[in-house]
Amino acid sequence: MLFFQLQKEHTIPLYEQLYIGIKNTIINNQLVVGARLPSKRELAEFFSISQTTVELAYAQLMAEGYIISRPRIGYFVEEIDALPFRENVAAKIDFQQTSQQIEYEIDFSSAKIDEDAFPFTVWRKYAKDVLDTPFKHLLQTGERQGELALRIEIANYLHQSRGIKCNPEQIVIGSGTEQLLPMILKLLGNDVLLAFENPGYSPIPRHQLSQLAIPIAVDADGIVVEQLQKTNANAVYITPSHQFPTGAVLSANRRTQLLKWAAKSADRFIIEDDYDSEFRYIGKPIPALRGLDQNDRVIYLSTFTKSLMPSLRVAYFVLPPTLIKRYQEHFNYYSSTVPRFEQHILAKFMKDGHFAKHLNRMRKIYRKKHDKCIEIFSNHYPEITVSGDAAGTNILIAFPHEKSEQELQKIARQNSIYILPLSNYFLTEQHYPKRTFLLGFGHLLLHEIEQKIHKLMTIWDIPKNE
Numbered sequence: 001m002l003f004f005q006l007q008k009e010h011t012i013p014l015y016e017q018l019y020i021g022i023k024n025t026i027i028n029n030q031l032v033v034g035a036r037l038p039s040k041r042e043l044a045e046f047f048s049i050s051q052t053t054v055e056l057a058y059a060q061l062m063a064e065g066y067i068i069s070r071p072r073i074g075y076f077v078e079e080i081d082a083l084p085f086r087e088n089v090a091a092k093i094d095f096q097q098t099s100q101q102i103e104y105e106i107d108f109s110s111a112k113i114d115e116d117a118f119p120f121t122v123w124r125k126y127a128k129d130v131l132d133t134p135f136k137h138l139l140q141t142g143e144r145q146g147e148l149a150l151r152i153e154i155a156n157y158l159h160q161s162r163g164i165k166c167n168p169e170q171i172v173i174g175s176g177t178e179q180l181l182p183m184i185l186k187l188l189g190n191d192v193l194l195a196f197e198n199p200g201y202s203p204i205p206r207h208q209l210s211q212l213a214i215p216i217a218v219d220a221d222g223i224v225v226e227q228l229q230k231t232n233a234n235a236v237y238i239t240p241s242h243q244f245p246t247g248a249v250l251s252a253n254r255r256t257q258l259l260k261w262a263a264k265s266a267d268r269f270i271i272e273d274d275y276d277s278e279f280r281y282i283g284k285p286i287p288a289l290r291g292l293d294q295n296d297r298v299i300y301l302s303t304f305t306k307s308l309m310p311s312l313r314v315a316y317f318v319l320p321p322t323l324i325k326r327y328q329e330h331f332n333y334y335s336s337t338v339p340r341f342e343q344h345i346l347a348k349f350m351k352d353g354h355f356a357k358h359l360n361r362m363r364k365i366y367r368k369k370h371d372k373c374i375e376i377f378s379n380h381y382p383e384i385t386v387s388g389d390a391a392g393t394n395i396l397i398a399f400p401h402e403k404s405e406q407e408l409q410k411i412a413r414q415n416s417i418y419i420l421p422l423s424n425y426f427l428t429e430q431h432y433p434k435r436t437f438l439l440g441f442g443h444l445l446l447h448e449i450e451q452k453i454h455k456l457m458t459i460w461d462i463p464k465n466e
């Protein structure tokens with residue numbers, strides 16, 4: 001009747017093993033509703049365990065409604081119609097298929113960071129400080145826009161590094177660009193008509209975006225403002241300092257055009273996503289568009305995803321002063337989505353200068369990897385054009401090939417290599433002459449880059465110059 005065994009040396013206590021065994025027997029219909037279970041004494045003898053162990057297991061099964069006890073008669077299987085796992089849905093899901101769980105041997109993802117360079121010791125120190133009784137007040141809900149301590153540090157950082165003057169009242173902290181952009185759109189109202197860079201990054205699912213947004217082309221100077229001017233969009237989401245994914249920098253002329261476009265009407269706004277602007281390898285840092293804005297038209301958005309770690313889930317936006325009141329009215333019910341403890345760890349890390357130090361260190365590390373990639377392509381693969389190489393942790397490689405981007409991506413995947421084609425980032429179907437891929441190097445070890453790039457080129461049959 002009970003076809004399972006108990007393991008006395010196991011880390012799971014005996015009563016729990018017994019409880020799991022009986023529960024599974026009931027769920028799998030090997031014990032039908034109304035069936036009588038052995039008495040505590042019988043079961044204890046059967047498994048050579050104590051009656052107390054059986055008592056504990058039965059008590060748990062009763063508490064969860066699997067069995068009932070009829071005094072002086074015995075224990076019986078209960079009706080469990082409502083149990084959600086009767087059908088054993090989990091068994092039907094092929095967990096291997098979910099792409100995030102696939103481990104690739106070579107990962108050219110542009111979203112990953114260098115794991116070995118993270119300052120764990122310093123981070124752990126602040127985490128330990130904060131997770132202690134002097135900070136017990138952090139157990140309560142915090143400020144809606146995010147902790148003031150962190151907003152002060154962000155305001156200082158933006159002033160020193162991005163040429164943005166703002167006060168902490170203008171800053172709203174949230175758990176990622178994906179979470180904050182929909183908030184901004186809500187703030188801009190129901191009749192917001194959003195224009196997007198094409199190709200571009202989308203924190204909104206693509207199927208929604210194609211109905212919601214107007215795609216605007218991107219060229220070597222960034223978003224084509226002349227195209228935007230011909231639409232009836234009243235908001236535009238752009239990545240001016242380092243266009244994602246092409247890496248273009250919005251030219252000075254286009255910046256002026258864009259700010260003029262926005263100034264023409266009180267309901268026009270520019271959402272500036274400054275992602276990936278921290279790591280610049282060529283020329284001086286590009287000042288944020290927000291720093292040039294005289295008319296309160298730019299909502300600045302940034303994240304700690306690349307500069308610290310993607311799993312932190314901390315991003316923020318800076319509202320123009322004119323939108324603060326509207327924000328407070330719209331979101332007066334809202335609690336910050338980032339845990340307070342995390343916010344204070346980050347605030348202390350920034351306050352003591354570790355963030356600036358970390359950025360400087362990472363810039364050097366990424367620069368070496370970046371230079372290595374460029375060197376490999378220029379030395380060995382003359383038919384490959386490299387672009388988007390001024391900043392960030394990925395470059396774009398383009399080359400003629402008889403196979404499509406999708407076919408090449410499939411070949412890479414079959415060889416356990418993760419790499420994404422440019423076509424992934426277009427909202428509309430595009431035809432361009434060369435196969436183009438984003439080659440991320442942030443996550444790769446410097447000494448392995450060469451061998452990994454050669455492997456990719458070999459499986460794609462791209463000739464190599466020795």
Ligand SMILES: Cc1ncc(COP(=O)(O)O)c(C=O)c1O
Nearest residue numbers: 176177178201244275303305315
């Ligand atoms: C342009 C851009 N912004 C933001 C992000 C990341 O946002 P999050 O803050 O949600 O991690 C990405 C990630 O690829 C991106 O490409």
